Amino acid sequence: MSAAVVVDGLRVAFGARLVLEDVSFSLPSGTFVGILGPNGAGKTTLLRALLGDVAIEGRVDLERPIAYVPQLTEVQAAFPIDALGVVLMGCYPRLGWWRRPSRRERDHARALLERVGLADRARSTFDELSGGQRQRVLLARALAQEGSVVLLDEPLSGIDVRSREVMLEVIGEQAREGATVLMTTHDLAEAARVCDRMLVLNRVLVAQGATEEIFTEDVLRRAYGAGALVLEGRTAVLDDPHHHHGHGHGHG
């Protein structure tokens, strides 16, 4: 099986601050990967390294095109643009500099909005939408990028239950259709439910592998330290990852 993403000896430093070190992994096509780790572990930096947006040492090789969903907080929500306009941005690189989206791209963008359950909000401006709806619009835009690799930065943070369900369903579908999906998240339980593989980061790669191998108390404690205890109390999933994992597969 050919690898869709290969990272070998990745090291990222911002000035004197070492953010990522000695990170190596490779991922086959069609996997749904959760990137876990405490705040400041380098999750977002890993995505930026994959995007080629930060100076790195080591090797990063991934299939193109890359689709991307940035953190919602990075987007200027007050900008006057409607949901359809945001989704259409996904096809800009294919269009080139002077061409505007045609009827075909518009129809496609509408279909993608429908896929994330927002067919009736195409003409709503971005700031009229709820946080969850905004996140779904950004996901529809990533779908318009038609990426072989899909990178999502905290797509589940602070959104409503319905949006979360729609997001995970559509992202899972992407992976089953052959895209390699990497998603950073703070939500261990959700990650355990839906992801095939996990990368656990804390400046170095603490662990990687299939979800059921990774989702052990030992590994999480190495990544999160004392924080894992709190999480353990809150999420029963630590005791029985297999059940939830199975549920994740049956879901789609």
Add this chain to the structure above:
Amino acid sequence: MEWLIDPWTSGIMRRAFAEAILMGTVAGGLGCFVLLRGLAFLGESVAHTLIFGVVVAFLLGGPVALGAVGAAALTVALSSVLAADRRFSVDVSMGVLLPTFFGLGVTLIALTEGYQTRLEDTLFGAILEVTDLDLALAGAVTLLVAVTLACAGKELVLATFDRPMARAMGYRLGLLDLLLFAVVTLAAVVALRAVGNVLLTAMLLGPALSARLLTRTFWPMVATAAGLGAFAGIAGLYWSWSTNVGGGAAIVLVVAALFACVAGGHAVTSGVRRRSPAPVAEAGLGH
């Protein structure tokens, strides 16, 4: 109807109208980017840097407008050199360069005898003294801005709305910023002639603010702001013609009056909206 036709019989006024319309269109349209990128500071400081070029042109006996273009080109070129270092963003390097040029300009003015009246022109504009060269420059800048927006408009919007995405798609944000700053600076050169250094920011931001309240999405906002800018140019000149108020000041006051009307109307209608049982915002979708 005589008052409507009267000003157009004068060659000076015809030139002034042409300048005001071009300047209002360009400054109004680009002002939308300035407003939404939070670059009000840029407009202000660009106006200051141009003084340097204007004074140099005066000393060399060349056309003032070309001096301003030269200063603008020099600033943009130098700031692109500075911004090549990732630690400086383009607006920070502009923020360093522009006051420097302003300081140079002021120093040169102090050393130059007989500049005082010209300084007033630079501060408040001299739209009745517009030359053919000024008009040609305004026309060229308008064309250049139109071509820029046609070729890179959607990319500039992306870089404003969602910078991480623009970077991820491989666009070079530094270059896009520079392109935007370059056209805003050129628009400032044109506006400098019409309304002057002090009133330039009002010309960039006023129509854009009104348009923001009148429209829901970006390109209609740009078209509206350009239209309002041009209208303010025409109306301001009529006012100036009939009352002897300075042209630049009259144009800017029309801009302000338009904004007051739009903002007032907006406050009233949104107040009504809040009190009505069904949200009107939903009904207005298909504009």
